[in-house]
Amino acid sequence: MSLILDGTSGITNLTSINGGQLAGRRNIVYNGEMKVAQRSTSVTGLGGANGYFTLDRFKIGGGTTAGRFTMTQTADGPVGFANCMKLDCTTADTSIAANEYLFIRQLLEGQDVQQLKKGTASAEQVTVSFYVKGNANATYTVELEDRDNSRYNSQEFSVTTAWNRIELIFAADTTGAFNDDNAESLALNIWLHSGSTYTGGTHTDNVWHTTNNQRVGDSQTSFYDATSRTFFITGVQMEIGATATEFEHRSFGEEMLLCKRYCNVIAPVADEGFAIGHNRTTTTSVGIIRHNPVMRTAPSLTFSAVNAFQVHHANTATQTSGIAAGEQSTEGSTIVATVGSGLTAGQGSQIREHTSGATIIIDAEL
Numbered sequence: 001m002s003l004i005l006d007g008t009s010g011i012t013n014l015t016s017i018n019g020g021q022l023a024g025r026r027n028i029v030y031n032g033e034m035k036v037a038q039r040s041t042s043v044t045g046l047g048g049a050n051g052y053f054t055l056d057r058f059k060i061g062g063g064t065t066a067g068r069f070t071m072t073q074t075a076d077g078p079v080g081f082a083n084c085m086k087l088d089c090t091t092a093d094t095s096i097a098a099n100e101y102l103f104i105r106q107l108l109e110g111q112d113v114q115q116l117k118k119g120t121a122s123a124e125q126v127t128v129s130f131y132v133k134g135n136a137n138a139t140y141t142v143e144l145e146d147r148d149n150s151r152y153n154s155q156e157f158s159v160t161t162a163w164n165r166i167e168l169i170f171a172a173d174t175t176g177a178f179n180d181d182n183a184e185s186l187a188l189n190i191w192l193h194s195g196s197t198y199t200g201g202t203h204t205d206n207v208w209h210t211t212n213n214q215r216v217g218d219s220q221t222s223f224y225d226a227t228s229r230t231f232f233i234t235g236v237q238m239e240i241g242a243t244a245t246e247f248e249h250r251s252f253g254e255e256m257l258l259c260k261r262y263c264n265v266i267a268p269v270a271d272e273g274f275a276i277g278h279n280r281t282t283t284t285s286v287g288i289i290r291h292n293p294v295m296r297t298a299p300s301l302t303f304s305a306v307n308a309f310q311v312h313h314a315n316t317a318t319q320t321s322g323i324a325a326g327e328q329s330t331e332g333s334t335i336v337a338t339v340g341s342g343l344t345a346g347q348g349s350q351i352r353e354h355t356s357g358a359t360i361i362i363d364a365e366l
Contacts (some may be wrong), residue, residue, distance in 0.1 A: 119177030149176030
């Protein structure tokens with residue numbers, strides 16, 4: 001307890017707001033407000049593969065279904081939220097094979113969920129909340145998946161045509177501790193479509209178990225049931241305890257920095273340098289990028305086009321004929337640019353963008 005003097009009636013007791021559930025950062029989820037979309041704000045033809053496509057930290061799980069959708073960062077959130085994620089079904093799939101699935105997921109490092117005390121006698125309850133709407137009423141499933149111990153806990157939720165906040169309290173799990181490392185330990189999954197591999201058993205809300213065919217609710221709607229189907233979500237929050245508190249808004253700058261630990265998209269403007277280094281030979285230049293922040297693990301690099309860059313040397317810009325990743329670490333990456341000729345070995349140089357819109361994706365995602 002804290003003590004305050006109110007000036008009229010003396011000393012009054014006031015419960016401290018620095019203890020319990022409200023202490024420190026509450027939301028374990030990244031980019032829950034759907035602010036950051038480094039890769040793209042809209043991608044079509046999704047559904048047949050797993051991957052990160054638009055909004056940072058939200059991964060699509062897509063099985064063998066013929067269903068397809070468009071994923072968009074959309075300025076259509078409820079009051080207080082500028083953005084949301086929108087899914088539009090573009091190809092329906094009403095013949096559901098056993099191994100089909102579609103879910104939106106966020107994967108969390110083991111070292112970031114130790115506060116849940118999972119696998120101990122002091123294990124904590126977890127509350128998941130978010131805002132959703134759709135084009136029609138629907139029922140979907142939220143799941144906490146323990147990736148270290150193959151344990152699952154899921155609950156159904158309802159969607160209407162108006163924005164509603166869903167609040168789900170998940171039971172504590174005293175079995176199976178999370179590994180304390182930078183690998184994936186906990187997944188927050190939102191199931192939108194599934195076959196009997198995941199629905200064939202009898203589902204029970206809010207019970208930890210290890211049975212794969214009981215993961216998805218018995219009343220589950222298929223997002224792929226018609227091309228009119230839409231799904232909107234924002235304000236995703238996961239926190240310790242049995243109370244859904246107000247959404248924890250973070251600044252754009254802070255959210256962006258948190259996301260860059262997993263993915264950093266470099267998109268310089270035309271003729272802007274991004275890697276300083278030297279010419280190794282008359283045809284190769286090596287540049288260095290320092291990662292800020294330090295990345296989760298040594299990343300992979302993807303370039304939009306091999307000839308979209310230049311080597312700037314001795315006040316001359318030479319078009320690249322190839323560009324590739326060199327050595328990678330959590331602290332930095334080297335880039336090797338190749339040109340036809342004209343470089344001076346040992347001379348300082350700069351690798352820069354030449355074609356507007358060229359990008360380098362530095363990826364350390366879970």
